[in-house]
Amino acid sequence: MANGRKIRILVAKPGLDGHDRGARVVARAFRDAGFEVIYTGCHQTPEQIVSTALQEDVDLIGLSILSGAHRYSFPRIMELLRENNAADIAVVGGGIFPLEDIPMLKECGIKEIFEPGAKLGDIIEWVGKNISAHGDAAPLSS
Amino acid sequence: MDIIQQIVAGDVRTIARVLRDIDDELPSSREVLQRLYPHTGKAHVIGFTGSPGVGKSSLVDQVATHYRKDSKTVGILAVDPTSPFTGGAILGDRIRMQRHFLDPGVFIRSLATRGQFGGLTRSTNDMVNVLDAAGKDVVLVETVGVGQDEVEVANSAHTTVLVMIPGMGDDIQAIKAGIMEIGNIFVVNKADREGSRKTVRELMNLIEIGVRRRNGEEWEPRIIETEAVKGRGIDKLYETIEQHKAYLLATGSQRWREAVEKRTRLQLLGVLKDLAFRAALERIEARGDSIDEMVRRIVDRQSDPYSVARQILEK
Numbered sequence: 162m163a164n165g166r167k168i169r170i171l172v173a174k175p176g177l178d179g180h181d182r183g184a185r186v187v188a189r190a191f192r193d194a195g196f197e198v199i200y201t202g203c204h205q206t207p208e209q210i211v212s213t214a215l216q217e218d219v220d221l222i223g224l225s226i227l228s229g230a231h232r233y234s235f236p237r238i239m240e241l242l243r244e245n246n247a248a249d250i251a252v253v254g255g256g257i258f259p260l261e262d263i264p265m266l267k268e269c270g271i272k273e274i275f276e277p278g279a280k281l282g283d284i285i286e287w288v289g290k291n292i293s294a295h296g297d298a299a300p301l302s303s
Numbered sequence: 304m305d306i307i308q309q310i311v312a313g314d315v316r317t318i319a320r321v322l323r324d325i326d327d328e329l330p331s332s333r334e335v336l337q338r339l340y341p342h343t344g345k346a347h348v349i350g351f352t353g354s355p356g357v358g359k360s361s362l363v364d365q366v367a368t369h370y371r372k373d374s375k376t377v378g379i380l381a382v383d384p385t386s387p388f389t390g391g392a393i394l395g396d397r398i399r400m401q402r403h404f405l406d407p408g409v410f411i412r413s414l415a416t417r418g419q420f421g422g423l424t425r426s427t428n429d430m431v432n433v434l435d436a437a438g439k440d441v442v443l444v445e446t447v448g449v450g451q452d453e454v455e456v457a458n459s460a461h462t463t464v465l466v467m468i469p470g471m472g473d474d475i476q477a478i479k480a481g482i483m484e485i486g487n488i489f490v491v492n493k494a495d496r497e498g499s500r501k502t503v504r505e506l507m508n509l510i511e512i513g514v515r516r517r518n519g520e521e522w523e524p525r526i527i528e529t530e531a532v533k534g535r536g537i538d539k540l541y542e543t544i545e546q547h548k549a550y551l552l553a554t555g556s557q558r559w560r561e562a563v564e565k566r567t568r569l570q571l572l573g574v575l576k577d578l579a580f581r582a583a584l585e586r587i588e589a590r591g592d593s594i595d596e597m598v599r600r601i602v603d604r605q606s607d608p609y610s611v612a613r614q615i616l617e618k
Contacts, residue, residue: 166327167390167417192391197415202398209404213397216411218319247316294327 166294169197171219173210175238178228179203187223187255190281194288207237214242214250221292226256231266239270249295253287255279307338313437315410321433322412326426336429342436344563346378347548349441350460352422352482355448357466358492360399361531362540363443367403369541370441376408378434381445382424385415392416396445410434422446422453428570431459449482457485458569461562462547464540466490467506469498483509486524487547490540494528503528522550583615 172188174181181203191198199217201209214222224235235254242248254266255275263274272291275284309317324332349366351359360381367377381396394413403409414424423446434442446456457463465486491502506526525543529536551559587594600606 166323167415169323188393192386192393193389195390197385197392197394199394199397199413201401201404202395205401206405209401212404213411215315216319217413218316218323245316 167197168195168221168288168292168294169199169217169219170221170223170288171199171201171210171214171217172223172225173201173205173213174203174225175205175207175210175234176226176228176230177204178226178230180227181225183227183255184223184225187225187281187284190285191223191288194285196288207234207241210238211241211245211247215245215247219250220295221288222250222252224252224254224256226254229257231256231258232262235266235271236269251292255284306335307342310335310339310433310437311342318410318433318437319412322426322430325429325433326414326417326424328425332429336432339432339436343432344435346431346435346439347441347462348431348435348444348460348566349544350444350446350456350463351466352446352449352453352456352463352485353466353490354450354468354471357448357468357471358529358531359445359448359466360396362464362466362490362492362529362537363396363445364400364403365529365531365534365537366541366544367400367409367443369537371403371406371408375440376438377403377410378431378437378439378442379403379409379411379445380414380427380430380434380442381411382414382416382422382427382447384447385417387418390417410437410439416447420453421455422449423455423459425573428459428566428573452481454482454485458565461551461559461566462487462544464488464490464544466492467502468493469496469502471502487522488540488543489524489526490536491526491528492531494536495530499528522547586615 170191172184172191174184188198188200199213199219201213210222222238224238226234231254238252242250251272252270253273253275254271257277258266258274266274273287306317310321321332321335325336351363353359363379363381367379370377379400383392383394383396385392392415394415396413397411400411403411412430414427416424419425423444427444431442431444444456444460446453463485465482467489469491489506491499503526510524527536527540527543529540531537551562597611601608601611
């Protein structure tokens with residue numbers, strides 16, 4: 162029996178930092194909230210992340226980064242999504258960011274930034290409010 | 304461009320969306336599958352099954368690499384479990400397949416079981432058809448980690464690879480019915496571990512007893528030791544998979560056709576079951592009945608599940 166769209170989320174770690182405890186905790190919380198989570202491990206390039214997001218047809222990409230390379234990798238991911246006609250996939254970030262970088266990240270299209278101390282419940286609630294399975298909203302056509 | 308043409312041309316976003324429509328059981332996906340069907344039937348479907356943690360994903364990754372060296376295109380469907388409590392899932396098979404992420408000749412899709420038993424998802428066969436129609440030369444299907452009885456993959460794949468590691472169970476496990484009977488190829492992965500030779504010997508005994516030959520099959524299951532992470536033994540595995548394909552396709556034999564008929568029968572029955580079930584639900588709705596009400600009547604002992612089900616189908 163059809164039970165509607167299932168929300169799919171890619172949790173990814175761009176760049177060279179190998180600390181994925183946070184990403185795993187969030188992935189687990191998404192699982193417990195009933196989402197399907199694709200987790201690809203550490204050391205992903207923006208290109209790998211976007212390619213995975215396209216093949217897996219996710220609604221949301223959650224990027225976890227602690228290395229400080231967000232100023233490169235986040236805008237690059239947004240650019241690649243646009244190039245691939247996939248700007249409908251939402252992107253959020255979590256990790257450690259200098260406060261002054263946050264406006265720049267939002268400007269490039271990152272929907273939300275979750276800093277250290279963000280509560281799992283708040284992240285789940287944000288997803289519930291802001292993300293719908295995109296097959297519902299706009300059927301793919303060209 | 305028409306959606307069918309887009310799929311056949313290999314458009315990633317269209318393929319990804321159709322796979323999702325199938326998984327989410329959108330009625331529109333049936334029509335797409337129907338129109339795609341004439342484009343299917345070319346891919347060699349290879350199933351990988353075995354217990355959790357034996358190295359299925361790593362082997363799939365390695366075998367995919369060999370097919371790419373051979374200039375063949377590859378589709379991968381990798382299944383992980385859905386939580387029975389929340390409906391959520393962590394799909395992590397891709398972690399082992401990172402080197403293929405940027406290769407346009409490889410399409411990887413992670414699937415969650417969504418309550419289906421048997422090692423695959425309800426959608427797997429249909430998804431294989433989409434990747435087949437999209438021109439993938441081989442489709443590698445990785446089951447969820449299985450136990451003893453999840454044998455569905457053998458009906459979906461042309462070639463089934465059963466993956467084990469040394470030291471899992473004694474020789475009685477090897478003669479039990481179920482999953483040990485479905486392997487065309489047995490892989491003893493992590494062969495650097497203690498007990499690998501013993502596992503191989505036990506498997507040889509199993510094969511000598513002739514589990515498969517009872518079905519009149521001439522293919523003698525092969526046993527291959529591998530260390531997937533180091534790439535050891537993969538050449539031989541790849542060669543053996545190709546030998547099995549050659550065996551199925553041997554001139555004058557009907558083996559490939561038989562394998563395809565087996566797959567097709569399973570799919571037909573699946574679609575029939577699905578349509579019949581939907582039709583029954585529609586009838587219930589059209590009559591203004593409700594499942595809840597039926598359940599209450601049964602619980603109150605005014606009726607029983609058998610009579611209620613028959614009434615729905617008869618009226």
